Amino acid sequence: MKLTSARLFVFVFALSVVLLFPSPSSESKQATNVEARVNALLAKMTLEEKLGQLQQLDGEGEGNYRPEHVELLKKGVLGSTLNVRGAKKTNELQRVAVEQSRLKIPNLFGYDVIHGYRTIFPIPLAEASSWDPSVAERSASIAASEAYATGLRWTFAPMVDIARDPRWGRITEGAGEDTFLGSAFARARVLGFQGRDYSAPGKILACAKHYVAYGAAEGGRDYNTTDMSEQRLREVYLPPFHAAVDAGVGTLMSAFNDLNGVPASGNPFTLTKILRGEWKFDGFVVSDYNSVLELISHGLAGNNHDAAEAGLNAGVDMEMVSRLYNENGATLLKEGKVSQATIDEAVRRILRIKFRLGLFEHPYVDEAAENSSILTAANRAAAREASGKSMVLLKNDRGTLPLNKTISSLAVIGPLADDPRAPMGFWSADGKDTDTVTALAGIRAKVSPQTKVTYAKGCDITGDSTSGFDEAVNAARQADIALVFAGEAKEMVGEAASRSSLDLPGKQMDLLKAIHATGKPTILVLINGRPPTIGWAVDNVPAILEAWMGGTEAGNAIADVLFGDVNPGGKLPVTFPRTVGQVPLYYNHMNTGRPPVADVRWNSKYIDGPWTPQFPFGFGLSYTQFKISDLQLSAPTIRPDGRLNVSVNVQNTGQRAGDEVVQLYIRDVAASMTRPVKELKGFKRITLKPGETQRVEFTLGPDHLGFYNREMKYVVEPGEFKVFVGSSSEDVIEKSFVVR
Ligand code: GLC
Numbered sequence: 001m002k003l004t005s006a007r008l009f010v011f012v013f014a015l016s017v018v019l020l021f022p023s024p025s026s027e028s029k030q031a032t033n034v035e036a037r038v039n040a041l042l043a044k045m046t047l048e049e050k051l052g053q054l055q056q057l058d059g060e061g062e063g064n065y066r067p068e069h070v071e072l073l074k075k076g077v078l079g080s081t082l083n084v085r086g087a088k089k090t091n092e093l094q095r096v097a098v099e100q101s102r103l104k105i106p107n108l109f110g111y112d113v114i115h116g117y118r119t120i121f122p123i124p125l126a127e128a129s130s131w132d133p134s135v136a137e138r139s140a141s142i143a144a145s146e147a148y149a150t151g152l153r154w155t156f157a158p159m160v161d162i163a164r165d166p167r168w169g170r171i172t173e174g175a176g177e178d179t180f181l182g183s184a185f186a187r188a189r190v191l192g193f194q195g196r197d198y199s200a201p202g203k204i205l206a207c208a209k210h211y212v213a214y215g216a217a218e219g220g221r222d223y224n225t226t227d228m229s230e231q232r233l234r235e236v237y238l239p240p241f242h243a244a245v246d247a248g249v250g251t252l253m254s255a256f257n258d259l260n261g262v263p264a265s266g267n268p269f270t271l272t273k274i275l276r277g278e279w280k281f282d283g284f285v286v287s288d289y290n291s292v293l294e295l296i297s298h299g300l301a302g303n304n305h306d307a308a309e310a311g312l313n314a315g316v317d318m319e320m321v322s323r324l325y326n327e328n329g330a331t332l333l334k335e336g337k338v339s340q341a342t343i344d345e346a347v348r349r350i351l352r353i354k355f356r357l358g359l360f361e362h363p364y365v366d367e368a369a370e371n372s373s374i375l376t377a378a379n380r381a382a383a384r385e386a387s388g389k390s391m392v393l394l395k396n397d398r399g400t401l402p403l404n405k406t407i408s409s410l411a412v413i414g415p416l417a418d419d420p421r422a423p424m425g426f427w428s429a430d431g432k433d434t435d436t437v438t439a440l441a442g443i444r445a446k447v448s449p450q451t452k453v454t455y456a457k458g459c460d461i462t463g464d465s466t467s468g469f470d471e472a473v474n475a476a477r478q479a480d481i482a483l484v485f486a487g488e489a490k491e492m493v494g495e496a497a498s499r500s501s502l503d504l505p506g507k508q509m510d511l512l513k514a515i516h517a518t519g520k521p522t523i524l525v526l527i528n529g530r531p532p533t534i535g536w537a538v539d540n541v542p543a544i545l546e547a548w549m550g551g552t553e554a555g556n557a558i559a560d561v562l563f564g565d566v567n568p569g570g571k572l573p574v575t576f577p578r579t580v581g582q583v584p585l586y587y588n589h590m591n592t593g594r595p596p597v598a599d600v601r602w603n604s605k606y607i608d609g610p611w612t613p614q615f616p617f618g619f620g621l622s623y624t625q626f627k628i629s630d631l632q633l634s635a636p637t638i639r640p641d642g643r644l645n646v647s648v649n650v651q652n653t654g655q656r657a658g659d660e661v662v663q664l665y666i667r668d669v670a671a672s673m674t675r676p677v678k679e680l681k682g683f684k685r686i687t688l689k690p691g692e693t694q695r696v697e698f699t700l701g702p703d704h705l706g707f708y709n710r711e712m713k714y715v716v717e718p719g720e721f722k723v724f725v726g727s728s729s730e731d732v733i734e735k736s737f738v739v740r
Pocket of ligand 1 (some may be wrong): 289496
């Protein structure tokens with residue numbers, strides 16, 4: 001075809017139109033398509049079918065569905081089940097919904113896959129100790145693939161509650177006391193479970209919980225009242241949820257706790273003003289188990305009818321287990337207490353997520369693939385690696401660790417040494433304790449055939465009996481080294497497991513003392529789910545390893561670390577107090593007008609013991625040593641909207657390769673509101689060979705330097721800021737800069 005100038009003009013014009021006004025991307029086309037499908041379906045639904053979508057009911061312990069589920073799904077009046085699982089069972093129930101109901105809306109199968117489905121990974125608090133979000137992302141991704149294979153499409157995870165009180169048993173489920181670290185892990189876990197498109201095979205819908213401030217329970221007592229300023233809510237407890245929303249989380253779970261007098265499951269300020277109004281979250285909120293019904297116990301509602309009204313109008317879309325929405329929805333609508341728009345919007349949000357999940361196109365799971373996706377060697381290997389990266393070396397005098405694999409004799413002692421349940425943690429989904437590699441098994445597999453390994457339980461995890469001490473002491477006497485495993489039972493952490501003491505339960509500390517009294521080198525390994533108070537051990541035992549509840553492969557990972565195949569590089573994501581009387585004790589506290597000073601009476605400290613932690617936030621040793629030096633700032637002053645580059649040298653000055661977590665903290669020295677003495681605003685876990693030096697860089701900007709002022713505006717105020725960089729929140733070098 002002859003290219004005339006006219007044709008050239010038309011071609012160029014057409015091209016520019018296309019380039020200037022591209023057709024909607026496939027993503028936005030898909031979004032429009034989803035909205036159209038949601039609204040088309042909604043328009044067909046009866047009120048009963050709409051209320052049905054707002055209902056989630058519980059399955060049976062072993063994952064079976066109930067006859068009632070079949071009836072309700074046939075009538076199209078059930079939206080979701082929890083705990084129903086197994087490819088065959090979920091397909092059976094799904095066929096009722098998809099093939100027998102009028103509108104064929106698929107059921108959404110949810111379950112608590114918190115840190116693994118069948119391959120159990122280290123508890124989330126342990127994974128946070130890795131300070132490597134990619135560890136958590138990978139664990140969540142593997143958990144998703146195993147859960148997906150069993151017909152599940154939704155997990156009630158990640159738990160992103162900030163916790164500053166180790167008495168609270170659910171500290172085990174989150175990422176500890178810090179908002180910046182907690183936000184990084186929230187993002188990582190959402191991406192691990194969901195990927196970038198949770199309709200993809202092997203991906204499942206995530207659920208950021210428990211919205212919000214559940215971890216601030218007074219007295220560390222689960223389900224207890226939380227009460228705080230809006231500043232604290234916005235600066236400490238909300239950001240990890242915001243991070244999850246920004247990462248695309250499809251659902252949130254509203255919490256049990258009373259929040260400033262308005263329970264979280266009936267709180268329009270958090271559920272609608274912030275979550276929808278400010279964050280533009282367009283997924284749905286599921287209540288916690290009966291938490292809508294519990295609005296009556298809280299005293300926010302006088303009866304089921306009022307509780308349903310409070311939950312619906314606040315913005316809780318799906319009701320877990322209690323049935324107040326279905327029992328009272330029609331009446332509330334008739335009375336004008338709840339609008340049709342409110343009900344429709346709740347249904348719309350749920351349908352939107354079901355469409356995004358691809359549930360309408362792919363409601364079933366491949367039963368043939370179920371078993372080959374679960375507890376694979378690769379998944380076990382990933383769990384082992386995650387556990388090794390999560391361990392924190394708390395003490396290692398005179399290079400007691402690592403041990404030599406050809407050591408002639410070892411005494412392995414304590415009730416946690418061969419306990420297959422504790423390493424699984426509180427939420428262990430369909431993990432089986434028969435799958436667990438215990439510490440004893442891991443050590444036996446690791447040492448040379450010539451090494452004599454003797455095991456003595458010594459005592460139970462709880463209880464006062466010391467009848468097993470003699471056997472344990474004799475075992476220690478006949479060995480070169482004694483390894484004492486102590487900590488908590490599976491049931492002593494997690495939900496409804498608050499403790500008023502943080503001491504090692506039972507006679508475990510006495511057992512440790514008895515073993516230490518033999519004069520044999522004694523090493524303490526902790527298998528637990530919360531910070532413990534272990535002062536005597538810290539003062540007397542040469543080496544202490546925080547191994548946490550490390551999952552299915554815990555024993556192999558512990559052996560990897562004890563014998564040096566893995567050099568521990570974890571750091572504490574939560575402060576370890578000396579005594580429970582110090583709690584709450586956290587690093588990012590305000591300075592007060594009278595900060596504690598030794599040997600001066602009139603200031604903020606105790607007259608009967610130290611005010612300092614046993615181990616600070618961010619603390620952790622290595623089998624090698626590191627030197628952090630040459631802190632440089634890119635400018636002495638920046639504008640409030642400016643950026644500042646911060647860099648340091650990190651050198652491995654020891655004899656073996658190892659990981660260091662370089663941590664960046666700031667302090668806003670003087671502002672219109674008091675600011676914490678330190679705030680984590682950057683971290684990087686790096687691996688260095690012996691002698692190697694790396695330059696590590698961070699960037700600080702307004703989103704690091706700002707805070708909510710008295711008018712609740714997020715501002716960066718002019719003035720002096722300190723920058724701290726180091727290997728823990730206390731071991732730092734510092735410089736200052738000015739925001740002008
Ligand atoms: C529990 C927990 C919540 C869990 C839900 C379903 O009470 O608070 O974390 O996801 O009920 O099991």
